[in-house]
Amino acid sequence: MVRRALCRPGAIQYRLAGAGLYTRPMELIRILIFCLLAAILASLGTALYHLSTGRGDSNKMLRALTLRIVLSIVLFLLLMIAWRAGYITPHGLQQ
Numbered sequence: 001m002v003r004r005a006l007c008r009p010g011a012i013q014y015r016l017a018g019a020g021l022y023t024r025p026m027e028l029i030r031i032l033i034f035c036l037l038a039a040i041l042a043s044l045g046t047a048l049y050h051l052s053t054g055r056g057d058s059n060k061m062l063r064a065l066t067l068r069i070v071l072s073i074v075l076f077l078l079l080m081i082a083w084r085a086g087y088i089t090p091h092g093l094q095q
Helices: 026-055 058-085
Strands: 002-004 014-015
Touching: 026 058
Parallel strands: none
Antiparallel strands: 002 014
């Protein structure tokens, strides 16, 4: 069963139950989301490294945690914009 996104009628099609009809912007959004998640984890790992070495250089740890917060906000905004534009659609739990 194919449905059209409600935000922009006629712009995007998607299949229910994860059948896999993706458009080019949807793939780009997915890649951006995964890259941002990887960058957030890398920043968190960097902060953990600087915390565990104990050299007293808290400036590097502070920069890494600040970067993580900024990346998390960017990810949240990207998800909201993509949802509003109709590139991603929420779905309920499959029964």
